[in-house]
Amino acid sequence: RHSSGSELEPEEEPSSSEEEEEEQKQETEKCSASAVSSAEKPEEGARKAVVEQPPTGPSAPASQRASNKPSCKPAVFIPVDRSPEIQEARLKLPILAEEQVIMEAINENPIVIICGETGSGKTTQVPQFLYEAGYASSNGIIGITEPRRVAAVSMSQRVAKEMNLSHRVVSYQIRYEGNVTDETQIKFMTDGVLLKEIQKDFLLSKYKVIIIDEAHERSMYTDILIGLLSRIVPLRQKKGLPLKLIIMSATLRVEDFTDNNRLFSVKPPIIQVDARQFPVTVHFNKKTPLDDYSGECFRKVCKIHRMLPSGGILVFLTGQAEVHSLCRRLRKAFPYQKNNTAGGEDDKEDSVEEMRKFKKSRKRRKVMTLPKIDLNNYSVVPVDEGDEDRDADTDDDAAGSDIDLDLGDGDSEEDEKSDSSLPLYVLPLYSLLAPEKQAKVFRAPPPGTRLCVVATNVAETSLTIPGIKYVVDCGKVKKRFYDKITGVSSFRVTWVSQASANQRAGRAGRTEPGHCYRLYSSAVFMDFEKFSAPEITKRPVEDLILQMKALNIEKVVNFPFPTPPPTETLAAAEELLIALGALKEPPVTGRLKQQLAAKLSCPISPLGRIMATFPVAPRYAKMLALSRQHNCLPYTITIVSAMTVRELFEEFDRPAVSEEETAQLKGKRARFLQMQKIWAGQGPMQKLGDLMVMLGAVGACEFAGCTRKFCEENGLRYKAMLEIRRLRGQLTTAVNSVCTDAGLYVDPKMKPPTEAQATYLRQIVLAGLGDHVARRIQAEELLDDKWKNAYKTALLEDPVFIHPSSVLFKELPEFVVYQEIVETTKLYMKGVSAVEPEWIPALLPPYCHFGKPLENPPPSYCPQRGRVRCHRPSVFYRVSWQLPAVEVD
Numbered sequence: 044r045h046s047s048g049s050e051l052e053p054e055e056e057p058s059s060s061e062e063e064e065e066e067q068k069q070e071t072e073k074c075s076a077s078a079v080s081s082a083e084k085p086e087e088g089a090r091k092a093v094v095e096q097p098p099t100g101p102s103a104p105a106s107q108r109a110s111n112k113p114s115c116k117p118a119v120f121i122p123v124d125r126s127p128e129i130q131e132a133r134l135k136l137p138i139l140a141e142e143q144v145i146m147e148a149i150n151e152n153p154i155v156i157i158c159g160e161t162g163s164g165k166t167t168q169v170p171q172f173l174y175e176a177g178y179a180s181s182n183g184i185i186g187i188t189e190p191r192r193v194a195a196v197s198m199s200q201r202v203a204k205e206m207n208l209s210h211r212v213v214s215y216q217i218r219y220e221g222n223v224t225d226e227t228q229i230k231f232m233t234d235g236v237l238l239k240e241i242q243k244d245f246l247l248s249k250y251k252v253i254i255i256d257e258a259h260e261r262s263m264y265t266d267i268l269i270g271l272l273s274r275i276v277p278l279r280q281k282k283g284l285p286l287k288l289i290i291m292s293a294t295l296r297v298e299d300f301t302d303n304n305r306l307f308s309v310k311p312p313i314i315q316v317d318a319r320q321f322p323v324t325v326h327f328n329k330k331t332p333l334d335d336y337s338g339e340c341f342r343k344v345c346k347i348h349r350m351l352p353s354g355g356i357l358v359f360l361t362g363q364a365e366v367h368s369l370c371r372r373l374r375k376a377f378p379y380q381k382n383n384t385a386g387g388e389d390d391k392e393d394s395v396e397e398m399r400k401f402k403k404s405r406k407r408r409k410v411m412t413l414p415k416i417d418l419n420n421y422s423v424v425p426v427d428e429g430d431e432d433r434d435a436d437t438d439d440d441a442a443g444s445d446i447d448l449d450l451g452d453g454d455s456e457e458d459e460k461s462d463s464s465l466p467l468y469v470l471p472l473y474s475l476l477a478p479e480k481q482a483k484v485f486r487a488p489p490p491g492t493r494l495c496v497v498a499t500n501v502a503e504t505s506l507t508i509p510g511i512k513y514v515v516d517c518g519k520v521k522k523r524f525y526d527k528i529t530g531v532s533s534f535r536v537t538w539v540s541q542a543s544a545n546q547r548a549g550r551a552g553r554t555e556p557g558h559c560y561r562l563y564s565s566a567v568f569m570d571f572e573k574f575s576a577p578e579i580t581k582r583p584v585e586d587l588i589l590q591m592k593a594l595n596i597e598k599v600v601n602f603p604f605p606t607p608p609p610t611e612t613l614a615a616a617e618e619l620l621i622a623l624g625a626l627k628e629p630p631v632t633g634r635l636k637q638q639l640a641a642k643l644s645c646p647i648s649p650l651g652r653i654m655a656t657f658p659v660a661p662r663y664a665k666m667l668a669l670s671r672q673h674n675c676l677p678y679t680i681t682i683v684s685a686m687t688v689r690e691l692f693e694e695f696d697r698p699a700v701s702e703e704e705t706a707q708l709k710g711k712r713a714r715f716l717q718m719q720k721i722w723a724g725q726g727p728m729q730k731l732g733d734l735m736v737m738l739g740a741v742g743a744c745e746f747a748g749c750t751r752k753f754c755e756e757n758g759l760r761y762k763a764m765l766e767i768r769r770l771r772g773q774l775t776t777a778v779n780s781v782c783t784d785a786g787l788y789v790d791p792k793m794k795p796p797t798e799a800q801a802t803y804l805r806q807i808v809l810a811g812l813g814d815h816v817a818r819r820i821q822a823e824e825l826l827d828d829k830w831k832n833a834y835k836t837a838l839l840e841d842p843v844f845i846h847p848s849s850v851l852f853k854e855l856p857e858f859v860v861y862q863e864i865v866e867t868t869k870l871y872m873k874g875v876s877a878v879e880p881e882w883i884p885a886l887l888p889p890y891c892h893f894g895k896p897l898e899n900p901p902p903s904y905c906p907q908r909g910r911v912r913c914h915r916p917s918v919f920y921r922v923s924w925q926l927p928a929v930e931v932d
């Protein structure tokens with residue numbers, strides 16, 4: 044065939060228009076070839092359709108082209124057998140009206156951006172359009188990336204169902220699992236999975252189309268993928284194997300992708316899908332509650348349910364614990380199962396009382412109506428008190444429904460009574476929830492009930508819940524914050540951005556006009572930041588930089604980031620990777636500044652290449668790379684899995700709902716502490732500290748067969764244990780693929796490590812967490828009471844402490860190494876192990892300051908330099924540890 048010749052690199056590069064034509068020709072030929080095999084259509088027909096396509100410049104906006112050209116059906120059409128109900132539901136989606144415009148734009152441009160309000164049908168429909176147009180075939184499939192695992196799994200299931208195809212054809216792949224087969228034609232995956240694939244095959248040759256979904260979320264991997272794909276797409280074009288890139292966003296804020304000439308040389312067309320959004324009336328609270336927003340949510344839901352016409356309620360809270368506690372309260376107040384009224388009475392009376400108070404205050408509240416949520420314009424103008432005209436407008440608009448939906452007018456007894464007996468069908472929704480429980484929100488609630496979903500941020504854009512008419516927005520979100528340099532992280536509950544608040548409000552107007560109750564004042568809203576900053580600018584990037592170096596992108600500063608991370612973040616990452624030995628250190632000469640510049644372009648080392656193949660953070664990857672010695676690998680894999688999964692243990696410190704529960708929690712906590720001690724072992728084992736506890740907990744749990752019962756009895760989180768098991772399997776495979784002779788098999792039922800192994804494990808952990816060494820301030824060094832029992836770290840000026848949940852909390856070893864520092868009331872180290880000072884110079888020379896040889900002095904710590912001081916030719920090199928030569932082929 045003709046195309047086989049042009050797959051060779053052309054000697055002379057064709058001019059851009061020729062190249063474009065060439066690309067189109069081959070593109071369509073590929074499509075038609077695939078169509079012939081799968082749909083048995085005559086090849087001639089497909090060819091003819093190509094000829095009819097008028098050539099159009101890639102930069103013309105799609106909407107213009109669409110208006111002045113004849114209908115351009117795709118060259119091929121792969122029939123899909125959808126059920127009548129599905130077909131009917133699809134036809135209601137706004138994106139269906141744009142199918143032709145979208146497909147024309149994709150046929151004619153290598154890169155296309157699609158913007159459409161959440162629920163317009165982007166994620167579920169665009170892959171189907173492409174499939175029908177023959178973009179998926181034996182020589183290339185359709186890939187879709189999602190920033191969240193929940194979305195990747197649930198969307199693949201939804202699309203398979205809509206298309207009436209098996210999961211072997213419409214599949215998903217997330218970090219731990221997937222159902223991809225040889226037959227897969229549409230593949231949903233997390234953005235991290237695609238990044239790994241680029242490492243193995245830079246040209247992504249098995250894909251014909253890549254769709255980057257939820258680009259507005261600006262997750263770090265999404266950003267980096269867009270940067271990489273901006274280079275891969277032209278490369279594929281040159282090779283004569285064109286790749287289509289589609290970027291999908293729920294907002295129109297895409298200028299970081301389009302007006303960025305480092306990224307795309309030709310501005311890609313933007314297709315805007317009409318939102319078809321029903322008007323949402325936004326109600327602000329007069330006052331902003333300071334902390335009890337959860338209680339405020341409860342009161343608001345009670346009022347809505349008692350006083351307003353049918354329609355689902357969606358509540359936005361910040362975290363899993365909050366979601367559950369509100370669900371419990373609501374279920375008690377409006378039991379779905381009639382027999383389950385115990386304890387509900389208090390809450391009910393509570394809410395009646397609250398409603399009384401609320402009615403008194405209602406006159407002072409502000410109400411405003413948005414005629415339609417406009418993607419372009421999120422600026423909400425609050426109605427000033429006493430602004431008569433506007434108030435009148437507001438009432439008019441709301442008068443569309445029988446009851447004034449400003450809750451406050453439901454004064455009459457009838458209103459109150461009318462709905463209060465109706466059960467509320469309360470469902471939680473958050474990302475760690477089991478998939479089958481998540482799926483419940485998509486189904487219709489049982490007849491005679493009202494749906495109420497209590498959700499975290501996942502319901503903001505990734506998932507669309509049908510039938511929501513009322514949104515209750517606490518205005519907060521829980522986010523992980525990182526210190527740019529030290530990487531110290533803390534979870535903080537902060538105000539959302541205006542864009543997020545408007546997205547949340549928009550969830551109320553999908554099927555009919557809706558209402559959004561904001562539990563904060565319009566003045567507070569005005570102070571929200573407009574958009575939240577891209578993730579890449581807010582977190583440490585060492586994992587990302589290692590992945591990029593593995594792709595031989597040495598000068599990361601020159602990479603076309605949609606929004607570049609701050610230089611100091613890049614420098615911190617590069618420095619850490621050098622210290623870990625993942626990058627080759629530059630010859631240090633010249634001034635500091637030059638050093639810094641040089642550091643930002645260090646090439647990857649052989650060790651770094653191995654580390655990059657492990658799907659864990661660089662510090663952990665280093666531990667894995669070292670662990671073949673002394674048969675430590677199964678243990679390190681377990682420790683790393685446990686540290687990655689986080690929160691192995693049930694939370695006993697959460698506020699209890701009742702006194703009975705307080706007592707229960709106390710009992711559980713005591714029993715758990717006892718277990719912890721047993722798991723931590725004794726002597727050398729115990730020095731491994733919290734990591735030994737993790738190892739012991741996993742070991743014991745696996746020994747018992749990893750049952751839910753065992754976990755509940757011992758304060759372990761069952762879900763975390765299952766996840767650790769999966770990750771252990773996956774890491775074992777990853778290790779085996781690097782060290783082909785390892786032939787490792789991790790037996791879920793591990794034997795405990797020997798004492799010697801426990802010591803080696805501490806050394807391995809130290810080698811990986813070298814910048815996380817801390818030394819306890821000794822009594823004679825105490826300057827200030829705030830340093831009592833405190834540790835000094837290399838990275839922070841302030842005292843840090845061992846977290847009370849640690850088994851080393853009372854031991855207080857002189858030198859420790861920690862997994863992370865979390866800031867709550869103080870700076871706390873979590874995941875703590877004890878280390879011997881003499882290991883430090885042997886294992887962490889980059890962090891040590893070597894002085895003149897002396898008579899056997901002990902290593903000491905120099906707080907000014909944040910370094911351990913020790914002395915060269917010393918006995919300390921004769922520790923029972925060898926820095927291994929990592930073997931590469």
Ligand code: CDP
Nearest residue numbers: 161162163164165166167168201485507509
């Ligand atoms: O991606 P986008 O937000 O534009 O929309 P989508 O996720 O493709 O959803 C389109 C429609 O499919 C929405 O109205 C959802 O309610 C519906 N849907 C559903 O009913 N069940 C699912 N599991 C997923 C989506």
Ligand code: MG
Nearest residue numbers: 165166504505
């Ligand atoms: Mg979507």
